[in-house]
Amino acid sequence: MGKSTNIVWHETSVTKEDRRKQNNHHSFVIWFTGLSGSGKSTIANALAKKLFEKEIKNYVLDGDNIRHGLNRDLGFSDKDRTENIRRIGEVAKLFVDSGQVVLTAFISPFRTDRELVRNLLEKDEFIEVYVKCPLEDCEKRDPKGLYKKAREGIIPEFTGISSPYEEPIDPEITLETNKYSIDQCVEQLIDYLSSKNLI
Numbered sequence: 001m002g003k004s005t006n007i008v009w010h011e012t013s014v015t016k017e018d019r020r021k022q023n024n025h026h027s028f029v030i031w032f033t034g035l036s037g038s039g040k041s042t043i044a045n046a047l048a049k050k051l052f053e054k055e056i057k058n059y060v061l062d063g064d065n066i067r068h069g070l071n072r073d074l075g076f077s078d079k080d081r082t083e084n085i086r087r088i089g090e091v092a093k094l095f096v097d098s099g100q101v102v103l104t105a106f107i108s109p110f111r112t113d114r115e116l117v118r119n120l121l122e123k124d125e126f127i128e129v130y131v132k133c134p135l136e137d138c139e140k141r142d143p144k145g146l147y148k149k150a151r152e153g154i155i156p157e158f159t160g161i162s163s164p165y166e167e168p169i170d171p172e173i174t175l176e177t178n179k180y181s182i183d184q185c186v187e188q189l190i191d192y193l194s195s196k197n198l199i
């Protein structure tokens, strides 16, 4: 339950459907989830470029960036991660309402949090993409040197090391980034979206 009382929902003069019609495409969330270093940001940004070239309005929300601003008050305890994802879910919903495709790149380690976001949206508005990569490969990549620090105990509660990651049970798509190239993963996504008439 929220804390605000005496608030009334306002219907908007321009609807989500109006915006979709004008944009000439559907609006929805592509929710990337996976370990740090699995490839969420890389693939989300590569896909965003492809969608942009196809004149599909889109925006990437990225864990690191959002934690610099909107969610700068949150850390990495289970409770803070849950609040992080709840807020991002609400922001993503606003983007969908604005007629855009939103690509989110958050570890989002807990199933219940991801389900909460799915349930905020309509059935055809949430696509869960599991960016799957074994921990040992993510650790080898270690693009930001964070795994090394986590192993040394400098970073506590690090996902995969000292904090859990719950794999999706039935994601719309799984991308195995230790087996396929960035381009192949993007192609897999484009094929899926086309096959569902989403783009």
Ligand SMILES: Nc1ncnc2c1ncn2[C@@H]1O[C@H](COP(=O)(O)OS(=O)(=O)O)[C@@H](OP(=O)(O)O)[C@H]1O
Binding pocket: 035, 036, 037, 040, 041, 063, 064, 067, 076, 080, 081, 082, 084, 085, 105, 106, 107, 108, 109, 144, 146, 155, 156, 157, 158, 159, 163
């Ligand atoms: N303790 C700990 N655990 C995991 N990740 C950490 C941690 N501390 C900092 N970082 C950096 O923060 C990025 C993850 O932020 P997210 O908002 O995606 O995390 S979460 O969804 O709330 O779990 C993550 O970015 P990605 O590597 O892009 O996943 C890290 O760069």
Ligand SMILES: Nc1ncnc2c1ncn2[C@@H]1O[C@H](COP(=O)(O)OP(=O)(O)O)[C@@H](O)[C@H]1O
Binding pocket: 034, 035, 036, 037, 038, 039, 040, 041, 042, 043, 105, 131, 141, 143, 176, 177, 178, 180, 181, 182, 185
């Ligand atoms: N198939 C692939 N898909 C995505 N990234 C890959 C792939 N193969 C290698 N990489 C590399 O792995 C790293 C993934 O980092 P990043 O996208 O920041 O991951 P995350 O956002 O999940 O933390 C990048 O350095 C990227 O170039």
